[in-house]
Amino acid sequence: MTPKLLNKRVQPWVLAVAAGLAAAVCTAPARADHDHAAGESHAPAAKATTAKAKEAKPAAFVDVQGAWVRATVPGQSGTGGFMSLRSPSAALQLVGFSTPVAGTAELHEMAMDGSVMRMRPVDGLHLPAGQTVELKPGGHHLMLMALKRPLTAGSSVPLVLRFKTPDGKLLEQKVAVPVRAAAPTGTSAPPAHDHAH
């Protein structure tokens, strides 16, 4: 896919997001509409609604898998967010994110500084086309700082991920990320020692 085609495809949505963003990030988590109780009487209607919603829903630029944000303990003002990202057909760069629950949101990496593991902000994270890039404890991660409320396991945090195309266009993608006390089972994450700011 050429950058030109990509621009043509995504631009209307990017504009729509820019216009709707301020309102969208202040509302309840996007998952709420999937929580309706199972009532078989309106099954056909639900099906139609789903089809319609699928049509209207903006395309996701990046596949997001296994996303989670680490729950906080009382007094904790910062925490990390983790996920696997895969841009199916175009090289993109993750350049930032925002969330209404944090006053400051940065991309971080962990690196050895002498014999001490430290984290530091990075400008971006490359997502080569078709490759899965992992944000995980001990590696790259989303850093949520100046938290405005405690993050309780079982709740959900709305995030807007920002990506940049090779020719500098900015794309935004919303994700509702579950809050967990620990990494989902099946991931090989080291224990949580990495977010003591």
Ligand SMILES: [Cu+2]
């Ligand atoms: Cu960090």
